[in-house]
Amino acid sequence: MSQSPAIELVGIDKKFGTVHANKDINLTVAKGTIHGIIGENGAGKSTLMSIIYGFYHADSGEIRVNGTPVVIRDSQAAIATGIGMVHQHFMLVENFTVLENVMLGVEGGALLARGVASARTELKRLETDYGLEVDPDAVIEELPVGLQQRVEILKAMYRGAEILILDEPTGVLTPAEADHLFRILRVLRDQGKTVILITHKLREIMAITDTVSVMRRGEMVATRKTSETTVEELAELMVGRRVLLRVEKGPANPGDFVLSVRNLTVKDSRGVVMVDNVSFDVRAGEIVGIAGVAGNGQSELLEALAGIRKPASGEILLNGKTIDKVDPALLRSLGLAHIPEDRHHMGLVLKFEEYENSVLGYHHDPAYSRGPFLNLDAMRKDAEDKIKKYDIRPPNARLRTANFSGGNQQKIVVAREIERDPKMLLIGQPTRGVDIGAIEFIHRRIIEMRDAGKAILLVSVELDEIRALSDRILVMFAGHVVGEKTADAGEQTLGLMMAGIAA
Amino acid sequence: MSTASVPLPNWITYVLIPLVNLVLAFLVSGFVVWLIGENPIDALVLLVQGALGNGEGIGFTLFYATSFIFTGLSVAVAVHAGLFNIGSEGQAYLGGLGCALVALALDHYVPWYVTMPFAIVGAAIFGAAWAFVPAWLQAKRGSHIVITTIMFNFIGAPLMVYLLAHVLIVPGKMAPETRTFLEGGQLPKLDWLMAMFDTTIGSAPLNVSFLIALVMAFLVWLLIWRTKLGYEMRTLGLSPTAAVYAGIPYARTVIIAMLISGGLAGMMALNPVMGSSARLQVEFVGGAGYVGIAVALMGRNHPFGIILAAILFGVLYQGGDAVSFDMPEINRNMILMIQGLVILFVGALEFMLRPTFVRIYQTLAGARAVS
C-alpha cells in the first residue's frame, strides 16, 4: 500500500533580510509517524515549521499535504488543513484562563456562552483520552511551564489537528513530564496522527521518533530511519564534526565554604512561600546541583541568592560574611556571578548590541569605564575576545543581540559570567534550548571552573545535566530541600524525590 | 519575500525616505491650501523663503528650534529610561520661574555672562523639581508617570498664573508678567553667528540659548551612549528585568532620569524668557513641551535627530508665520494642520514607503551586481 505522505516540502526557501534561514529544503513526513528534526541553534528548524504552519511565508517552494499541493496563506488555513503547532515560545495569552486560550479562534459563535460549555466538555474528553490534565479555569501565568505547554498541546488537539508540530517541547519538562508527553505522542501516532518533533535531545530522538531529519545552517543535510542510526552519527551530522557526548570530569576537590544558606524562606510576588526554610552550603571546588520539577522554588531560591529577590527570612553568607542587602551589584563586587534562567528577560537586553550585553552588570568595572564614562573600545575589544573564545556566531560585536540565535545568546551570557572569574557561580538552566555542540562547550567550561576552585550552584530541570555535572545533588520539592544525594544516585531515585514521593 | 528586515543604507533610511515623506505631507497640505482658494506653490515659496530666505527668517527659525531642542531632549532622555514624560510643558513653565528669579535678582548687579550660569542652573533646578514628584511617585509608589506628569502640567499652570497675577506682577500693569529684565538679565542675540554667514539677524530673537541647546544635545548624546548612567538608563528602558538582574537601582535611575529630563525642559525657558521677551509671562511655553514629544519621536530620540526635527518644526513655525502674514486666508490654524500632516507622514507613516524603496533599491543593487 503506498499511502501519500502527510507532509511533503519541495524546495522551500526563506530569507530574513540577509539571513538565509531555509535553503531549498526538501522533506517528506510519512503519515502516522513521529518524525524528529534536529539541528543546531539557528539551523532554521523553527522557521521551517512556522512556514508549514502558515506563520511565515516561504519565498519559494511548495508544500503538499496528503499528496495535494496546498497554499497555506495563514495559520487559519493551516488549522483548516489539519495542522497544529506548539511553538518554541508559547503563544498563550498569559492573563487568560486555560479555557479562554483553548477557545481563542474557535469560539463556536459570536457569543461566548455556548462555546464555553462545549469547550469544557471537549477538554474533559481530551483529558480522559490522552491524560492531558489541566484545570480549565486556571490562569496561564499562574501555571508552571509544564502545564502551559500542555495547554498548547490541548489547543492543537482541540482544533482537531491531524499533523502536530512540536517545537522543542521538552526543554521545560521534567523527565517524568517528558515521558508523559511521549506517551501521549505515541497514542496520537497509534491513532494515525502525524507528529513532527523538534528537539536538541538526541536521547529523546532515539526514544520516540520513527524517522529523523537533520538540519545544519539552513540546509536539510540528512534524513535517517531512527532504528538505523546512532546518537554519535546524528551529533556529527548536526555539528559537522565529531562531538564528545559525555562530560569528562575528575573527582571534586572541595575547599572552604563559600556560600552558606541558613533557614532561608522566600516568597514570590503574590506572597506565596516558594522556598521554605532551606539550608545548605556550597564549597569551593565543587558543583552542587539542585534538581527539581520546574516551579518547586528553584527559581526563587536562585533569585534570592543573586540578590534579585528579597528573602522573607533566613540568612545568606558569602565567604563567611552575612549578606543583608538585596543588591546584585554588591554581590557581584564580592565575587558572585549569576547565569540567570531566563536569558531573554534577565540575562540580556535584546535590543542592545552584543558588546553592550557582554558587560551587563559589570559596567562599573574600571576595565570597562573611565570615571563616569564607558570605555567603548575596551568593551568592544573584550566582547570580541569572548566571541572568539566562545565561538559566538556570527562573530560581530556590533550586531543586535536579538539577531543571535538562542544558543548563541546563551553563550553571550555564559561568557560574560564565567570570564569574570568569580568565586561563586550561580547557574540557572545553562543549556535550555541550546544545541549539543554548545552544550558540550558550556559543560566543559563549568567543569573547568570547578577545577579552578570555584564554588558552583547549578539549577537545572535537566536531570541528565544535573547528574553529569554535579558533585552533590539537592532535590527540591514544594519549596523544601527533600534530600541530598551524591552524583551517582540513580535517575529513578532522584525522579521519585522530585515528585515528592521518597526522600 | 518580506522587506521589513532588509537593511537599507543609512542615507536612504535617514535622509531620502523622510524627505519623500515630507514632500507628501506638503502635497496634502497644498491640496487643502488649494481648497481654501490660495495658490499652494506660492504658499510653499513663501514658507521656505520666510523661514530660510534671509538672516532674519533663519534667526526666527532657529529661535523656535532652540525651544524644541530643549523639550525634545527632555522627552528623549526620559524615553531612554523607559519613561514617557508628557510633563515637559509644565517643567518648562516652572523652569521659567527659576531663571526669572535669577534674572530679577542679579540683573542690577552683574553682566549677562555672570547671570547666565546661575540662570541655567535655576531653570534646570525648577524644571527638575517639577519632575521630581511624578518621578518619585513612579519610583516609589508605581503611579503611572504618564498621568502624573499630565497632572503636573495642570497643576503648574494655576501655580504660575497665581504667582504672576498676584505676586510677581508689576503694580499698575495689566499683563500678568514680571518686570522687564535689565541687560544683565538678558541673553545676547547671536548677531555675530549670522554675520559669519554674511547676513544679518535683524530683529530675530535668536540668542545664546541656541548654543546652550547645542551643548546640551551633545551632553545628552554623551550621557546616553557614553556614560555608565546612560547605559543604566537604557538598560532600564529596554528591559526592566534585566536592569534588576544587573543591579541597576530602579528608583534611583528613574528619579535621576526624570530630574535630567525635567532640567532640560526647564532650560527651555532660557530661550523665550531671557533670550527673547526678557520677562516671565503667562503661558510662555506655548505648547513647546508637547511639540517636544513629536520632535523626540521624529528624531528617534537621538540628539542629532532631535536637532534636525526641531529645525523642521522651527521652519514650520516661522515659515507659517510668514505665509499667514502674506496670505490672509492661511492663518495659524492652517499651519497647525500642516504640522499635523508633517508629524503624520514623517513620523507615523515613516515605514509606509519603505517596502517600495526596498524593492527599488534591490532592483538597482541587483542590476549593479549582475553587470
Add this chain to the structure above:
Amino acid sequence: MMYYDTLISILGSTIRLSIPLIFTALAGLFSERAGVFDIGLEGKMLGGAFAAATVAYLTGSPWLGLLAAIGTSVAFSALHGFASITNRGNQIISGVAINFLVAGLTVVLGQAWFSQGGRTPQLGAEARFGAIILPGAESLRSVPIIGPLYANVISGNNALTYLAFVAVPLSWWILYRTRFGLRLRAVGENPGAVDTAGISVTWLRYRAVLCAGFLCGFSGAYLSTAQSAAFIENMSAGKGYIALAALIFAKWKPVPVMFACLLFGFLDAFANFMQGKAVPFIGEVPVQFFQALPYVLTCILLAGFIGVAHPPKAGGVPYTKER
C-alpha cells in the same frame, strides 16, 4: 437641606462633566485593550464635535450631527489604524499627529465655511440634544432626599448622557461575553497567540480602533450639540488626556472606567463649586488652588490607592513577525 441642595447641584454637574470622559475613555479602552495606544482621542473628539455642530446646523437634526461626528471620528481612527497597524508606525506619534491635524483642520474648515473665526453658528434648541424629563420628575421633586436626586440628577439629562450609561455595561458585555471581545483582549496581550490561532491581527486591531472612533463620535457630539450649542476652536480642552488618565486609573476595565470618569467629573465639579468660597479656618483661598485641586487629588489617589497599573502587554508595539 441647604447642603443637600448643594450636593445635588454638584452631582448634576458631575454627571455633565463626566459624560464626554466616559465615552472617550471607553473609546480608549477598546483601542488600548487591543494593543493600540491612542493619544489621538482628543483629536477625534474634537473632529467629532466639529462635524456634529456643522451637520446639526445644516440639517437641524442633532441625530444627523451625531452620525456625522461618528463618521468623522471613525475616519480619523482609520487613519490611525493605517499608520499604526498597516504601516507599523509609532502609535503615539500617530495620535499626536491627529491631534495637531484636527485642531488645525477644524478651524480652517470652520472659517472657510462659516467665517466666524472657526466657530460654527449657534445652534437652535431643535438642533441640539435637549433635556429629557423622565416621567414623574416634577411630581416627585418634593419627595425628600430621593425627589431632588431623581428630578435634578437622574432626570433632565440629554439622550447622550443616558447613552453613556448604556455604553458602559454594553462595553463590558462586548469585551467579556463575545467572541470579538475575547479576541480583542487577546490581541492586546499577545498578538502572536491570536495570529497562530488563525485570526488576522490586523483586521482585529482595525475593528478595535474603529470602535474607539465610534465612541469618540459620541463624546464629540456631546461637546458641541448637547453641552454647548456650537463648535468652538479647541473645545475639547484636554479632555482626551484626562480620559486617558481615567483609563489608566481604572486599569483598563470598563466599569471602573465609568467610576474613574465620574470621580474626575466630581473632582472637577467640586473644584468649580469651591471656587470663591471661604474655607473654614483659612478664609478665601486663591481660585488657582481650586483649579489645581482635581489634579492634586488625582495624584494623591494614584499614589495612595491604586498602585501599579499594568497596561495590556502588547500595547504600543506594532505587531511584526520578523525581528
Add this chain to the structure above:
Amino acid sequence: ADIKPAIVYGTGGKFDKSFNESAYNGAEKFKKETGIAYRDFEPTGDTQGEQALRNFASKGFNPVIAVSFAWTSALQKVAAEFPKTKFVLIDDSLDLPNVRSVKYKENEGSYVAGIMAAMASKTGKIGFVGGMDIPLIRKFECGYEQGARAANPKIEVLQNMTGTTDSAWNDPVRGGELAKNQIDQGADVVYAAAGATGLGVLQTAADNKKLSVGVDSNQNYLHPGSVLTSVVKRVDLAVYDAFSDAKNGKFTAGTQELGLKEDGVGAAMDDNNKSLVTPEMKAAVDKAKADVISGAVKVHDYTTDNTCPKS
C-alpha cells in the same frame, strides 16, 4: 493723506465675538467708508506679536494698532525702533511720543451692568464668570459687584474664574458649567467676562431661562430675551478713530482713558433686550451714568491697588 493701516490682534483671534472682533469691526467700518484697505494679523504667542508689529512697521504700514495689553512690552521695543510710525496700544499704556494708548474704564461699564443685574435679580443672587484670573478681569468683576451693591446692598455675587491657561478664554463648556453651578446656587443673572468662554455662559443662562450679561461687543443678539445687556468696550471706535486721525493728519500720542463719559464703555441697549429693561432700570442706569460722569460716584479700579473693597 493716504495711509496704510494695520492691526495686530490679541491672541484670542479676530472672531472672538467680543474684544478682538470689536477692533475688527472698527477697521471694517473704516474700510467701508473710506475704501482704504488695511492688513491684519492674528499672532499665537508673544514672539509672533512682536514679529508682526515689526513686520508691519518695517513694511511701511502706518498706523499700526496693537490690540491687547499682551503686546505692551513688544510695542515698547518696536515703537522705539520705528519712531516715524504711529502706533496704538489698546488696554494698556506706554509713554512714547509715537504711541497712542487707549485704556478703558471697564469698571464703569461693569458698574452699570451690576446695577441692572441686581435690579433684574429675583433671588438676590447674581453671578460672574471670568476667564483667567488676571487683574483686568478682576477689574470687571469689582465694578460689577460695586454696581450690584449700589442697587441692592444685600445682593450676593457669586464668582468663578474659568482657568489658568489660554484656553480659559476659549472654553465655553467649562464656562457653561460654571454658570450652571451659579444658577444652581440661586443666581439668576450671570455676567461673563471671559472671551469665547462667555458664549457658553450665555448659552447656559438661556437654556435655563435665566439672564446673562455679555461683554466687550454687543452680544445682546446672541440670545434675545436672555441677554440682559452687554458691557461694551468701544474698541471699534478706538480703531476707527485712530485710522481716521491718521488719515486726517490729526493723530496724537498720549494715553486716553475712556469711560462712561467718553462713551468708551457702556451697557448696550437695543431691540434684543428691550423687553428685559424696565423703566426703573433704565432710570437707575441713567442716574448711575450721570453720577459716575459727574464724579459723584467713584467706581473703584481694581488695578490701581489690586484689591476690591467689599463695601
